[in-house]
Amino acid sequence: MAPIYVDLVEGKDETGTGDQNTPYRSLAQALFKHGEDADLLVRKDAAEPYDKPTKSSIKSAKKDAQGKMKKAQKALENKEKAVAVAKEKAAIELVEDPSLPAAVKAKINRLTPLRSKRVRVLGWVHRLRSQKGLIFMVVRDGTGYLQAVLAGKLSQAYDAPTLPTETSVELVGNLQAVPEGKTAPGGHELSVDYWRVIGAAPGGDDAFTTLFNESTKPDILNDLRHLVLRSETASSVLKLRSMLLSSFRQSYAEHNVLEVTPPCLVQTSVEGGATLFKLDYYGQDAYLTQSSQLYLETCLPSLGDVFCVQESFRAEKSLTRRHLSEFTHLEAELAFISFDDLMTHIEAIICDTIDRLLANPISKELISTLNENYKAPSRPFMRLSYVDAIKWLNDHGIQHAKEDAEGNPIKDEDGKEIMVDHVVGDDIAEAAERRMVDEINRPIFLYGFPVEIKSFYMKKAPGSSKGGQVFTESCDLLMPNVGEVVGGSMRISDVDELMAGYKREGIDPSPYYWFTDQRKYGTCEHGGYGLGVERFLAWIANRYTVRECSLYPRWTGRATP
Ligand code: 4AD
Numbered sequence: 001m002a003p004i005y006v007d008l009v010e011g012k013d014e015t016g017t018g019d020q021n022t023p024y025r026s027l028a029q030a031l032f033k034h035g036e037d038a039d040l041l042v043r044k045d046a047a048e049p050y051d052k053p054t055k056s057s058i059k060s061a062k063k064d065a066q067g068k069m070k071k072a073q074k075a076l077e078n079k080e081k082a083v084a085v086a087k088e089k090a091a092i093e094l095v096e097d098p099s100l101p102a103a104v105k106a107k108i109n110r111l112t113p114l115r116s117k118r119v120r121v122l123g124w125v126h127r128l129r130s131q132k133g134l135i136f137m138v139v140r141d142g143t144g145y146l147q148a149v150l151a152g153k154l155s156q157a158y159d160a161p162t163l164p165t166e167t168s169v170e171l172v173g174n175l176q177a178v179p180e181g182k183t184a185p186g187g188h189e190l191s192v193d194y195w196r197v198i199g200a201a202p203g204g205d206d207a208f209t210t211l212f213n214e215s216t217k218p219d220i221l222n223d224l225r226h227l228v229l230r231s232e233t234a235s236s237v238l239k240l241r242s243m244l245l246s247s248f249r250q251s252y253a254e255h256n257v258l259e260v261t262p263p264c265l266v267q268t269s270v271e272g273g274a275t276l277f278k279l280d281y282y283g284q285d286a287y288l289t290q291s292s293q294l295y296l297e298t299c300l301p302s303l304g305d306v307f308c309v310q311e312s313f314r315a316e317k318s319l320t321r322r323h324l325s326e327f328t329h330l331e332a333e334l335a336f337i338s339f340d341d342l343m344t345h346i347e348a349i350i351c352d353t354i355d356r357l358l359a360n361p362i363s364k365e366l367i368s369t370l371n372e373n374y375k376a377p378s379r380p381f382m383r384l385s386y387v388d389a390i391k392w393l394n395d396h397g398i399q400h401a402k403e404d405a406e407g408n409p410i411k412d413e414d415g416k417e418i419m420v421d422h423v424v425g426d427d428i429a430e431a432a433e434r435r436m437v438d439e440i441n442r443p444i445f446l447y448g449f450p451v452e453i454k455s456f457y458m459k460k461a462p463g464s465s466k467g468g469q470v471f472t473e474s475c476d477l478l479m480p481n482v483g484e485v486v487g488g489s490m491r492i493s494d495v496d497e498l499m500a501g502y503k504r505e506g507i508d509p510s511p512y513y514w515f516t517d518q519r520k521y522g523t524c525e526h527g528g529y530g531l532g533v534e535r536f537l538a539w540i541a542n543r544y545t546v547r548e549c550s551l552y553p554r555w556t557g558r559a560t561p
Helices: 027-034 055-091 157-162 218-223 232-254 293-303 339-359 361-370 386-395 430-440 495-504 510-520 533-540
Strands: 004-007 040-043 118-131 134-140 145-150 168-177 188-199 277-281 284-288 306-313 326-335 382-385 444-447 474-479 483-490 526-532
Touching: 004 027, 027 040, 027 055, 118 145, 118 157, 118 188, 134 157, 134 168, 145 168, 157 188, 232 306, 232 326, 232 339, 232 361, 232 533, 293 306, 293 326, 293 510, 293 526, 326 339, 326 533, 339 361, 339 444, 339 474, 339 483, 339 526, 382 386, 386 430, 386 444, 430 444, 430 474, 430 483, 474 533, 483 533, 495 510, 526 533
Parallel strands: 004 040, 145 188, 382 444
Antiparallel strands: 118 134, 118 168, 134 145, 168 188, 277 284, 306 326, 326 526, 444 474, 474 483, 483 526
């Protein structure tokens, strides 16, 4: 029998094999591995030769080896038991009882009339808890949340107590109103008589619940947007968004404004070349649209007043909380109106839409969950001229950074930005605008901006030329916490004035021939506006950033997922 080597200093019990090159560390391990009759050689010091162990050390090593043996036996038994239990659970085959009444398949938000009936619900496990042998499962199907109770064999199948959330399931059972004093979503509970897993979700490191929480960094949340959408807040914002859009559509229908769907691929700019996304279009230059305004204008003689809900694109390098590279633009254009009519119409559409949302119990509930203190704004909206706003800012000590010719802030010797008062002609910056509207704390129509800070198509205000300064019939609607949500204006109706506008902005009129033609073939006084849906939603739902108000937001550098 070959001797088994034990080196009490340098040997290793876990990886040793007992030969001279890989000795064990303890006599007990050597006996445990090779049996009590093994021929042992031991040394205490690498400098000494191996020798027979003493009788007393063999005696105590034998005792330890027996302990190890028992432990190993127990571990084996436990493992076998666990495998057997798992097999048993997997083998719990649930079969739907054909003698029970046929179940009605229904979405969760349509369950109330089906109380006391057998129903079939399909969805995703949102939350799960086990209590006294019962499993309480909250299931979500996008339309709502339903609490289901699993008892007896049903609570054992599929390892139900540890079922990972986000697993998709089918549940069948009796729907019962919850007893008085107890609460459950919808006021009822499903007493399950049959269920099955449709698609399992992972547990462990990949479990949905470990992927993100309130303290997860925004970058990770942005990459996981497809899963974040499943959370209660994100889905509430998006449900409200959907209801907001349908409320707007109803308001437009009531105001006799027709929906149209203008193109996204265009060859003209509306709001200046600096924010255009350019692309190669069969060898020609084309852009993603910045605004559908010019196309809406062409619809007036054909369809009357029109609106659209269209994506607009802006190559904005601004990483602010209210800028997106792609946003949903609600735009409308109205014929034969005055500037006052335009502002009155914007206010009416917005207020009708808000009233409709607050009159509907579902959207009302969504608003109060997201924005507890939301109140419909008082009307009429405040109207503040641009010139008065400049005065207001100066009276309230709200300054702006002095800029060089390229628009970069000028700094003093200490590297601090030099702050100066506003003067007529300044483009009021986002920060100043927000401070003003937050302070006034109600919607403000800011109107009458100077011609040189506005687009080529804006109509000049009649008789507005003061001290060499020419103003336009333009307005921005500002909301507290968000700032500008709407930008609108009356449009130049005279062909010569429009040509001068192209010239002032250095625009080649030829690609705009179709837009110019509107003035040639029966012009009319007209105006319109664009409302940023994400900004408007951020205002109603009290979201910090417009990024939360878009399904898959895009901003500088981000187009994933
Ligand atoms: O003020 P803007 O640039 O006006 C226009 O595009 C006009 N042609 C619209 C029209 O008269 N039909 O944009 C209108 C609104 C803004 O008030 C803002 O709410 C939103 O569109 N908006 C943006 N929202 C998110 N990210 C951006 N980068 C946005 N740019 C504009």
